[in-house]
């Protein structure tokens with residue numbers, strides 16, 4: 001009779017943010033799971049790091065082996081062994097609310113292959129690269145009162161792109177979250193930042209906060225990596241204008257242009273990203289904003305869980321010399337309006353200041369610390 005209860009375990013991705021390539025069942029408790037990854041409009045720069053799947057009909061208490069394969073890729077046209085390594089353990093949940101890192105795994109450099117060893121507590125569980133932040137989480141944040149919302153445009157697939165305004169002071173701080181779909185940590189920090197700005201009037205003293213809360217809703221829905229559904233990297237291409245192929249960038253740039261042409265300034269701009277092991281703050285090209293950048297870097301280093309792996313540095317004018325479509329948002333906005341635009345990367349690997357792998361609550365707390373530091377630097 002017991003055998004009748006033990007249906008075969010299955011792996012699926014048919015939900016918001018879910019993504020895998022080929023799924024192979026090697027035994028009742030062993031699966032080989034290829035990462036689909038994503039390539040750009042020219043079939044280059046493949047990045048394969050976002051995976052998010054559900055296992056059903058697992059046997060609680062029995063170990064499963066889940067091999068993640070097809071990891072190698074390319075970044076800025078240079079080949080690599082992939083962004084899933086022993087430094088970036090997967091996360092596991094039984095309820096999609098609380099997530100913990102899977103610390104039992106093997107990483108075989110020859111494939112490479114990351115083999116997760118999971119002993120589930122229930123028959124259904126979820127596994128992802130980092131704790132997912134989906135469009136459902138954004139909907140919950142949208143319901144928070146105290147901000148003005150504008151729809152600045154639509155994605156390739158017609159999803160709305162939001163711009164939120166909080167406060168009405170003379171200075172402007174403009175924050176951008178989740179340009180890249182895989183970087184859920186950026187969204188959790190954004191969530192913490194927005195909640196802090198709504199809760200604490202002192203942070204709004206003298207400052208208008210403009211916020212792009214989620215820049216690639218199509219990618220977040222499909223479990224994308226870093227390109228829009230037409231293959232355009234949403235943090236390159238800031239030096240080209242093509243509203244049909246990349247309406248996301250056109251909408252974001254259009255909202256900034258409108259603000260500037262209305263006579264307002266942008267005193268600080270920041271786009272927040274995630275990497276595997278690097279953590280840094282990149283200032284705008286040139287020397288005009290070095291003093292402000294140095295002050296902000298000091299505040300972040302001293303007062304937040306930002307744990308830089310390199311010193312403050314200033315951007316080149318493009319990511320790839322001699323090629324069109326290779327300016328990131330910092331480079332593009334600086335070239336266009338001389339905006340003091342910054343980019344921050346935060347690692348998903350062990351953070352020495354936290355003493356652990358970053359969790360959702362660490363990201364949310366950092367979001368609050370981030371807006372506190374920016375307000376202090378500006379006020």
Ligand SMILES: [Zn+2]
Pocket residue numbers: 179180183235273274
């Ligand atoms: Zn990014």
